[in-house]
Every structure is written in structure tokens, then in C-alpha cells.
Amino acid sequence: TKHDNDNGTVLARQEQKLKPPPMYQVLLLNDDYTPMEFVVAVIQEYFNKDRETATQIMLNVHRDGKGMCGVYPKDIASTKVELVLTHARKAGHPLQCVMEEA
Ligand code: NFA
Known part of the structure; x- marks a missing residue:
């Protein structure tokens, strides 16, 4: 809500404490076929x-x-997962990428 201070200035006061949005880890998963060099380039x-x-x-x-590549807000994490999966599929590699709440 708002209140006036002694100067008469109107200041906004935060009284409803909102939780920060959840963050998401983006992980790569191991497999037996994707070349190490391809994984390094992806990262x-x-x-x-x-x-x-x-x-x-x-x-x-x-x-x-499995291993963590970064921690991002939900939409950014989701986009990274899709971009990595599309890149791997196009190259013919089975590399998997997932996100999970941090
Ligand atoms: N295990 C893969 C190999 O030996 C390398 C790899 C690493 C694949 C990390 C996927 C993720 N070629």
C-alpha cells in the first residue's frame, strides 16, 4: 500500500512478500555414443x-x-533444453538434456 511520509512524499511500501521465482538447473545426461568433442562444443x-x-x-x-551446465529462470532453461536437443538430433547424436527445479 502507500503512505505519506513527513515530507508529504508518497512512498510505495512493499508489504506483500512474494517468493522469488523458482530457478531451474539444466543438466546433460551421459550416453555411450555422443562424441566428447560434440558435448564440449554444446556446453x-x-x-x-x-x-x-x-x-x-x-x-x-x-x-x-549427469552434470549441471547452468541455472536459469524457467523460460530460459526450457529454451536451452529445446535448442540443445534440436542441435543434437540434427547432428545424429542421442545426447539428452533436461531441466529440474533447483
Ligand atoms: N560417454 C560419451 C563417450 O564416451 C561422452 C559423453 C559425455 C556423452 C557427456 C554425453 C555426455 N563418447
Whole structure:
């Protein structure tokens, strides 16, 4: 609501505390066929990582079965998943990409 202060200035006061919107992790999943070099390039191009960071993330996915590439608001995470899946499909690779609430 609004209230006047002693200068007569009208200030907005936040009294309804809204939760921040949920954030979403975007994950890559390991498979036996997608080339390591393709995965590194995906992480660089879609998640804005340098080559060294992208290589480390790729190796995490390869070792653990999945790995986190970034955390984003819902619409951005969803768009990244779709762009990565489309890119992988067009290249003939089975790479999977998913999002989950952080
Ligand atoms: N496991 C794949 C290979 O050995 C590499 C890979 C890493 C695939 C991360 C998918 C995700 N060629």
C-alpha cells in the first residue's frame, strides 16, 4: 500500500512478500555414443562456458551420468533444453538434456 511520509512524499511500501521465482538447473545426461568433442562444443555454445570449464563439465557428465551446465529462470532453461536437443538430433547424436527445479 502507500503512505505519506513527513515530507508529504508518497512512498510505495512493499508489504506483500512474494517468493522469488523458482530457478531451474539444466543438466546433460551421459550416453555411450555422443562424441566428447560434440558435448564440449554444446556446453561452450549454449551455456557460455570457456573450453576448459566445458571440458570439466563434460567429464563430470561422463563420470557421474549427469552434470549441471547452468541455472536459469524457467523460460530460459526450457529454451536451452529445446535448442540443445534440436542441435543434437540434427547432428545424429542421442545426447539428452533436461531441466529440474533447483
Ligand atoms: N560417454 C560419451 C563417450 O564416451 C561422452 C559423453 C559425455 C556423452 C557427456 C554425453 C555426455 N563418447
